[in-house]
Amino acid sequence: MSSFTTPAPPVPPISRTRKRAAVLIVAATVALCCAAVLAWWNPWGFVSLDTGLFGAVVVATVLPVTAGALVLLLVRAMAVRITVSILCGVAALVALCGGAGVALFTDPNWKRAVLATSTTGDYQVVSRTQDSLTWRQELHIAYPAGILTRESTRPLACLQATFGDTPKVRVTSASFVAAHEVELTLDNGTTWRTPFDPDDLRPSQTLDAGCWYTGAHVHKVP
Secondary structure (H helix, E strand, O other), X not given: OOOOOOOOOOOOOOOHHHHHHHHHHHHHHHHHHHHHHHHHHOOOOEHHHXXXXXXXXXXXXXXXXXXXXXXXXXXXXXXXXXXXXHHHHHHHHHHHHHHHHHHHHHOOOOEEEEEEEOOOOOOEEEEEEEEOOEEEEEEEEEEOOHHHOEEOOOOOEEEEEEOOOOOOOOEEEEEEEEOOEEEXXXXXXXXXXXXXXXXXXXXXXXXXXXXXXXXXXXXXXX
């Protein structure tokens, strides 16, 4: 007496439509992640791209979503598809909620004010201040151009005081003493000046009062 077993049906190949969709998803993910990382890095100093850690949150959220979508498109085993998709969904939710919470908590929430404008109107000295547990003020050279407004990635001056302390000095005023040179007046009666690069807006020197900047370009307030 012989017995026969029915062979398992052949697994159908992945369709071209699914493969094309997977390629498009990967391409869109790479483009979105590159844009988010570039905005997070922001080497040009565009104010409109100053979004703190939200670029990293976008990357951390998109990657598991993309992984789940690729599994649904390219994996034939139903159990694997369901399990991995759920895990990816949970990971994306944790990254979105947790990352957004951290980004909001660490956002310095700068209060911006223009302290001085050059005679040509091409450059400004912008003050960025936050006042929480740590009082911090940064002065930057800005190039006003609407949505394309840029600020120097290196501060012109940085003043900081923690836990209710008063800063060593405060900036009382700023002025452009030359086409590409700024002078700051401090509340101790002294003045301090430095030139800056007209292209990348970077000052030659940075005045530091409690911000712990280091380097040959840093002028420490005693």
